[in-house]
Amino acid sequence: MAETNETHETSEAEGAYWRDNIRLLVSLMAIWFACSFGAGILFREWLDQFMLGGYPLGFWFAQQGSIYIFIALIVFYVVRMKKLERKYDLDD
Amino acid sequence: MDTQTLIYIFVGLSFALYIGIAIWSRAGSTKEFYVAGGGVNPVVNGMATAADWMSAASFISMAGLIAFLGYDASVYLMGWTGGYVLLALLLAPYLRKFGQFTVPDFIGTRYYSKTARVVAVICLIFISFTYIAGQMRGVGIVFSRFLDVPITLGVIIGMGIVFVYAVLGGMKGITYTQVAQYCVLIFAYMVPAFFLSFMITGNPIPQIGLGSTVDDGSGQYVLQKLNLVLSDLGFGNYTDGSKSMIDVFCITLALMVGTAGLPHVIVRFFTVPKASDARKSAGWALVFIALLYTTAPAVGAFARLNFIDTVNETSYSEAPGWFKNWERNDLIAFQDKNNDGVMQYRSGDAFEGAPEFAEGTGPSGERVVTNAPVTDSENEVYVDRDIMVLANPEIGNLPGWVIALVAAGGLAAALSTAAGLLLVISSSVSHDLLKSTFKPNISEKGELLAARVAATAAIVVAGYLGIYPPGWVAQVVAFAFGLAAASLFPAIFMGIFSKSMNKEGAIAGMVVGLVFTFGYIFYFKLMNPAANVAGNWLFGISPEGIGVVGMVLNFAVAIAISKVTASPPVEIRKLVDSIRVPRGAGDAHAH
Numbered sequence: 001m002a003e004t005n006e007t008h009e010t011s012e013a014e015g016a017y018w019r020d021n022i023r024l025l026v027s028l029m030a031i032w033f034a035c036s037f038g039a040g041i042l043f044r045e046w047l048d049q050f051m052l053g054g055y056p057l058g059f060w061f062a063q064q065g066s067i068y069i070f071i072a073l074i075v076f077y078v079v080r081m082k083k084l085e086r087k088y089d090l091d092d
Numbered sequence: 093m094d095t096q097t098l099i100y101i102f103v104g105l106s107f108a109l110y111i112g113i114a115i116w117s118r119a120g121s122t123k124e125f126y127v128a129g130g131g132v133n134p135v136v137n138g139m140a141t142a143a144d145w146m147s148a149a150s151f152i153s154m155a156g157l158i159a160f161l162g163y164d165a166s167v168y169l170m171g172w173t174g175g176y177v178l179l180a181l182l183l184a185p186y187l188r189k190f191g192q193f194t195v196p197d198f199i200g201t202r203y204y205s206k207t208a209r210v211v212a213v214i215c216l217i218f219i220s221f222t223y224i225a226g227q228m229r230g231v232g233i234v235f236s237r238f239l240d241v242p243i244t245l246g247v248i249i250g251m252g253i254v255f256v257y258a259v260l261g262g263m264k265g266i267t268y269t270q271v272a273q274y275c276v277l278i279f280a281y282m283v284p285a286f287f288l289s290f291m292i293t294g295n296p297i298p299q300i301g302l303g304s305t306v307d308d309g310s311g312q313y314v315l316q317k318l319n320l321v322l323s324d325l326g327f328g329n330y331t332d333g334s335k336s337m338i339d340v341f342c343i344t345l346a347l348m349v350g351t352a353g354l355p356h357v358i359v360r361f362f363t364v365p366k367a368s369d370a371r372k373s374a375g376w377a378l379v380f381i382a383l384l385y386t387t388a389p390a391v392g393a394f395a396r397l398n399f400i401d402t403v404n405e406t407s408y409s410e411a412p413g414w415f416k417n418w419e420r421n422d423l424i425a426f427q428d429k430n431n432d433g434v435m436q437y438r439s440g441d442a443f444e445g446a447p448e449f450a451e452g453t454g455p456s457g458e459r460v461v462t463n464a465p466v467t468d469s470e471n472e473v474y475v476d477r478d479i480m481v482l483a484n485p486e487i488g489n490l491p492g493w494v495i496a497l498v499a500a501g502g503l504a505a506a507l508s509t510a511a512g513l514l515l516v517i518s519s520s521v522s523h524d525l526l527k528s529t530f531k532p533n534i535s536e537k538g539e540l541l542a543a544r545v546a547a548t549a550a551i552v553v554a555g556y557l558g559i560y561p562p563g564w565v566a567q568v569v570a571f572a573f574g575l576a577a578a579s580l581f582p583a584i585f586m587g588i589f590s591k592s593m594n595k596e597g598a599i600a601g602m603v604v605g606l607v608f609t610f611g612y613i614f615y616f617k618l619m620n621p622a623a624n625v626a627g628n629w630l631f632g633i634s635p636e637g638i639g640v641v642g643m644v645l646n647f648a649v650a651i652a653i654s655k656v657t658a659s660p661p662v663e664i665r666k667l668v669d670s671i672r673v674p675r676g677a678g679d680a681h682a683h
Contacts, residue, residue: 018673052303054303054313055315067385073181074180078368082368085675092675092676
């Protein structure tokens with residue numbers, strides 16, 4: 001989303017906090033996309049040539065793996081944001 | 093003790109528990125009624141969200157869908173979990189920081205417009221009612237099969253229970269009953285799954301069992317065997333799909349974004365004390381949901397194997413008891429096309445449409461089906477996908493108490509979701525329409541009374557839809573997601589991430605997204621169902637996935653219009669600044 005008037009009434013700490021947050025969000029959303037839409041759908045057929053136990057790999061991503069990665073993403077975000085908020089003294 | 097008695101005891105005990113909790117946690121103020129006082133522990137809220145979210149469709153229908161769709165059902169698995177990443181990362185903490193009571197509250201305030209609020213209320217009511225009718229139908233199915241009462245009476249009993257804890261307890265009562273309901277439903281789902289997995293693979297953990305070898309000495313993996321068995325019978329491979337890639341992609345995305353835009357899910361994150369708790373809570377919710385969602389693919393695959401094993405090439409006279417039980421309930425049928433008394437289960441439909449039964453029985457004792465047979469398929473067995481989870485304990489010969497547990501679990505799943513939906517409907521009427529739009533001078537007591545009256549009215553409407561399901565209900569439930577994705581999600585998202593989005597843009601975006609998505613679904617599902625084939629679809633996207641196009645339109649229209657109209661006032665920019673930082677959420681909900 002295009003951002004206008006970024007500095008409007010925000011303190012420097014708040015601005016920096018928000019920019020760090022956006023950077024973190026973009027990379028986590030990229031992983032979110034890659035594990036579900038990438039591995040589970042777009043590259044599923046190619047990945048199915050590999051096996052994970054009895055699971056074809058693409059099928060595993062679609063029905064198991066992506067869900068585990070989703071949880072990991074949220075956990076990582078919770079931890080990192082807590083750190084960011086302490087760093088900029090903005091925690092609740 | 094026989095199974096029927098056990099079922100009465102389990103269901104009776106679980107109902108007594110829900111009512112007990114409701115009486116203990118009555119709501120005394122509007123804040124308690126709408127957001128449980130705003131002091132719910134994030135783990136507790138995560139569990140309540142999981143129960144709220146996992147409806148009769150998740151509990152009863154999903155494993156059955158997976159069993160019969162194989163890879164194609166991945167859209168539900170990824171779609172209904174990936175939305176929580178969007179919630180935790182993009183919406184929940186900011187909405188909690190904003191700190192009012194409802195989703196239209198946020199849209200109305202952020203877009204400084206009563207019109208925006210009313211448009212949001214319309215989206216919300218439409219989404220929630222299509223969803224709730226499906227829950228009431230689920231209650232009816234469980235009652236009629238397991239408790240031997242007519243569907244009508246079943247729905248009325250369900251309405252009574254929900255009435256007690258939703259109307260008395262509001263969000264506070266709902267939260268704590270949902271925690272109890274989560275425990276009941278997850279236990280009821282996991283126990284038969286452990287049994288099944290152990291029976292088939294020798295490993296009790298279903299997630300590992302599905303990737304293991306079949307315990308029959310053949311050394312074949314479960315999925316490998318399933319693929320072989322299915323292709324022998326003329327089906328496609330279980331691990332390959334038949335939907336086009338673009339359709340799978342769009343349905344998954346529509347379900348994910350729709351999940352993040354569902355009002356009854358979002359509103360749960362208003363109940364935790366702090367913005368950072370909202371993030372944590374979304375994480376816990378996904379953990380509790382994932383427990384069921386990673387088990388369902390295993391349950392589906394095992395159920396399909398078991399079903400083929402016990403039914404195919406078995407003579408009807410030797411068919412197991414569960415087969416005849418479900419046949420009595422019209423959900424299974426056998427049409428002996430080659431008159432050999434043996435059931436052939438193959439790819440393709442056995443006959444046209446849903447079974448119509450005549451009086452009397454055929455030569456092997458089966459109920460006579462009057463539908464015209466499909467002649468180019470050897471298949472003789474009709475099975476409703478919805479029965480797989482409910483029939484699993486019987487198919488797997490599990491003890492009576494497991495069957496009783498599953499009955500109680502199915503009811504818990506349907507009731508918890510119904511209650512959450514009723515609450516957002518009633519609060520949007522009493523809070524957004526009365527208090528904030530048409531009658532701002534209403535007293536706290538008057539508003540609370542209005543909320544209770546609205547909840548009662550919503551229960552009656554939902555019950556009516558459950559008893560007399562209009563043909564479109566089952567068709568439309570899945571589309572609630574497309575509508576949420578195309579209307580509410582973009583408005584909320586831009587409200588947080590763009591300071592320049594104004595009321596003109598947001599309102600136009602919501603209206604265009606909703607009208608386009610609704611129109612597309614209405615055309616293909618209701619007006620002209622015969623045309624509902626891939627060749628006629630826009631970009632090859634089915635009505636299930638069209639919410640994605642609606643969402644893109646919403647974003648495009650909103651951004652274009654906001655560029656040529658007045659930018660939002662200074663207070664709104666300040667409001668956006670303040671919701672972006674977590675500090676100070678505790679006192680933000682003074683209202």
